[in-house]
Amino acid sequence: MQLFLSHNSADKADARLLGSSLIERGIGVWLDEWAIRPGESIATGIESGLDTSQVLCLLWSAAAARSNWVGAEINAYLHRRMQDASLRIVPVMIEETPLPRLVADYRGFRINDPGDYQRVADELAGSPRDEEVAKLLQRRLWDLAKGRVPEGSPHRYIVCPRCGSTNLKHMKFEHDFDPKMVYGVMCLEDGCKFMQVEGLPL
Numbered sequence: 156m157q158l159f160l161s162h163n164s165a166d167k168a169d170a171r172l173l174g175s176s177l178i179e180r181g182i183g184v185w186l187d188e189w190a191i192r193p194g195e196s197i198a199t200g201i202e203s204g205l206d207t208s209q210v211l212c213l214l215w216s217a218a219a220a221r222s223n224w225v226g227a228e229i230n231a232y233l234h235r236r237m238q239d240a241s242l243r244i245v246p247v248m249i250e251e252t253p254l255p256r257l258v259a260d261y262r263g264f265r266i267n268d269p270g271d272y273q274r275v276a277d278e279l280a281g282s283p284r285d286e287e288v289a290k291l292l293q294r295r296l297w298d299l300a301k302g303r304v305p306e307g308s309p310h311r312y313i314v315c316p317r318c319g320s321t322n323l324k325h326m327k328f329e330h331d332f333d334p335k336m337v338y339g340v341m342c343l344e345d346g347c348k349f350m351q352v353e354g355l356p357l
Contacts, residue, residue: 159208180280
């Protein structure tokens with residue numbers, strides 16, 4: 156399942172909190188700052204995110220009510236919803252601001268404190284398989300690692316998978332007996348013995 160997280164930038168901290176909670180439970184989340192890279196079109200990215208998501212999660216507040224972007228996202232998704240009744244709209248109200256009339260009928264959630272986002276994520280996720288959660292988390296880790304590891308390295312570690320330390324050493328050297336470039340990553344944390352080496356053809 157792919158979920159589009161519609162929000163105003165004033166509510167970015169809430170969007171990150173909810174988005175992270177959903178990803179931890181195996182739900183794919185489209186969040187602008189995660190999906191749109193520098194230099195890419197914001198409008199094109201949003202349109203693509205809306206077109207590929209099965210759920211519109213509307214983070215609703217006074218700021219969202221004043222936002223032209225949020226209004227446009229609601230209208231675009233409601234248009235899709237008219238064509239496909241399987242699509243869902245889930246309002247998440249972080250303030251007492253009344254919902255727009257066209258989405259007020261959809262069952263949603265009211266947030267009273269940050270811990271409520273865990274409950275929202277639990278209800279939206281149901282019971283995902285461990286493999287689904289691992290796949291989404293691994294994909295996110297690879298995205299985060301882009302540009303932070305040596306070019307060409309098969310290892311995309313920015314934290315140690317054993318102890319979680321960021322104290323890693325990336326290595327690259329030519330193999331003495333084989334026409335291969337050898338790449339390695341080793342955790343330098345005391346007591347952690349994680350190390351991985353892999354050779355690639357030159």
